[in-house]
Amino acid sequence: MEKGNSKDLRKLGLSINLISVTEWLIIVVAFLGRYMLQFYQTAIGYTAGFFGLNATEVGIAFALFGVAFGLAAFIVHKISPSKFRSLVAISLLILGLTMPLYLVIHGAIEIYALMTLDGLITGIYMDALMTMGGMASKDQKQRQIDQSAFSFWVSTALIIAPFTTGILLSVLNIKYMFAIFAIMAFVAIPVLLFLHGKHSLQYVGHRSEAEEGTHPTALNFLFHNKNKSFNASLIAALGNKIPYFIVLSFGVLYGKILGFTPQQIFYLIAVMFAFNVGARLFVMLKSPISNKLRYMEIAMIFAAGAAIILPLSVIWHPLFYLVFPLAGIPEGILWPIGLQLANTTFKSHEIGSSTAFFSSGMMIMAALMPILGWIISTVGYEFSFLIFGAITVAFLIWLLSYVKSNEFELTQHAELSEKR
Numbered sequence: 001m002e003k004g005n006s007k008d009l010r011k012l013g014l015s016i017n018l019i020s021v022t023e024w025l026i027i028v029v030a031f032l033g034r035y036m037l038q039f040y041q042t043a044i045g046y047t048a049g050f051f052g053l054n055a056t057e058v059g060i061a062f063a064l065f066g067v068a069f070g071l072a073a074f075i076v077h078k079i080s081p082s083k084f085r086s087l088v089a090i091s092l093l094i095l096g097l098t099m100p101l102y103l104v105i106h107g108a109i110e111i112y113a114l115m116t117l118d119g120l121i122t123g124i125y126m127d128a129l130m131t132m133g134g135m136a137s138k139d140q141k142q143r144q145i146d147q148s149a150f151s152f153w154v155s156t157a158l159i160i161a162p163f164t165t166g167i168l169l170s171v172l173n174i175k176y177m178f179a180i181f182a183i184m185a186f187v188a189i190p191v192l193l194f195l196h197g198k199h200s201l202q203y204v205g206h207r208s209e210a211e212e213g214t215h216p217t218a219l220n221f222l223f224h225n226k227n228k229s230f231n232a233s234l235i236a237a238l239g240n241k242i243p244y245f246i247v248l249s250f251g252v253l254y255g256k257i258l259g260f261t262p263q264q265i266f267y268l269i270a271v272m273f274a275f276n277v278g279a280r281l282f283v284m285l286k287s288p289i290s291n292k293l294r295y296m297e298i299a300m301i302f303a304a305g306a307a308i309i310l311p312l313s314v315i316w317h318p319l320f321y322l323v324f325p326l327a328g329i330p331e332g333i334l335w336p337i338g339l340q341l342a343n344t345t346f347k348s349h350e351i352g353s354s355t356a357f358f359s360s361g362m363m364i365m366a367a368l369m370p371i372l373g374w375i376i377s378t379v380g381y382e383f384s385f386l387i388f389g390a391i392t393v394a395f396l397i398w399l400l401s402y403v404k405s406n407e408f409e410l411t412q413h414a415e416l417s418e419k420r
C-alpha cells in the first residue's frame with residue numbers, strides 16, 4: 001500500500017494492521033469508560049429530579065460530580081504513567097460496584113455522596129486513559145494522529161450513551177439503568193490485562209521523578225506553566241463548557257417548559273454529541289494541525305453562539321434546536337486539540353499532569369451549575385441564561401486577547417513544535 005493511503009487509513013482507523021493493537025486496546029477500554037461517564041453526565045439532571053430534587057439541588061448534584069472529576073487531576077498528577085494501567089483497573093472496579101447503589105439510596109445527601117465519589121473515580125480513570133491514548137507511539141507527530149484517533153473513536157460513546165438512555169428510559173426506571181451500564185466496567189477490566197509485553201505503552205514518563213517527588217507540584221504546574229498554547233487551550237476549555245453543561249444539567253427541566261419530553265431531550269443531546277463527534281472526525285483527518293489557535297477561536301465562537309441562543313429560545317422555541325449542535329461542536333474541536341498539546345508539547349514526565357489538568361479544566365466549570373440553579377429559582381430561566389451567555393462571551397474575548405497579546409510567543413512555539 002502507498003504511504004499516503006496508509007496514513008489516511010490510519011487516521012480513519014479502518015485497519016488493525018495500520019493502528020497498533022496497543023492503540024486499539026486502549027481505545028476499547030476508553031470507549032467503555034467514556035460510555036459510563038457519558039451516561040452518568042447525561043442522566044444526572046434527570047436522576048436528581050427523579051429523586052425529588054429542585055433546580056438548585058440538581059445544580060449541586062451536577063457540580064459535585066464535575067468538581068470531583070476535576071479534582072482527580074491532583075491525584076493523577078502524583079502517579080507515574082507506568083502505573084496507569086493498574087490505576088484504571090482499580091477505578092473501573094470501584095465504579096462498577098458503586099453505580100448499582102442507586103437501587104437502594106434515598107434522599108439528597110446519599111445522592112450527593114454517590115455522585116461525588118463516582119465523579120472522582122471517573123475523573124481518575126478518564127484522565128489516565130486519555131494520557132495512555134497518546135502513549136502507543138514515541139514519535140511526536142504520530143502521537144498527534146493517534147491522540148486524534150483515540151479522541152474520535154472514544155467519542156462515539158457520546159452519541160450512543162444518550163440515545164440508548166432515551167430508548168431505555170421509556171421501558172426502564174432510571175436507577176435500574178445505572179446497574180445495567182455498570183456491567184461495562186467489568187467488561188473493560190480484562191482488556192487492560194493485554195497491555196503488557198509487546199503491547200505495553202511505549203511513551204511513558206520517568207518513574208523516578210514521579211516517585212521521588214522531584215517533579216513540579218500541581219499548583220506550580222498550573223500557575224507557573226509557560227506553555228502559552230496549552231494555557232490558551234485551557235481558557236477555551238473553560239469557556240466552551242458553559243452552554244454544554246447547562247444543556248446536560250438543566251436541559252430536561254428547561255425542555256419541559258418549552259414542551260419537550262425527557263425522551264426528546266435525550267435524543268437532542270444525542271444530536272449534540274453527533275455534531276461533537278463529527279467535529280472530532282474533522283480534527284482527526286486534519287491532524288497533525290499547525291494552526292491550532294485558529295481552531296480554538298472558531299470553537300469558542302460556536303460556544304458563544306449556543307450561549308446567546310439559549311435564552312432567546314424562551315421567546316421562540318424552535319431556536320432551542322440550534323443550541324444542541326452549537327454546544328456540541330466546540331468540545332469536539334477543543335478536546336482533541338487540547339489533548340494533542342498536552343501530549344506533545346511537554347516533557348515526557350509531565351504529560352500525565354498536562355493531560356489530567358486539561359481534562360479536569362473541561363469539567364471544573366460544573367461548579368457554576370448550583371449558582372445557575374439558584375439564579376433560575378430566583379429570576380427564571382431567561383435572565384439566568386442571559387447572565388451565563390455573557391460569561392461565555394467574556395471567555396471568548398479573553399481567549400482572543402490572550403492570543404493577541406502573546407502572538408509572537410505562540411507563533412514561535414508552533415514553529416518549534418512543527419520542527420520536532
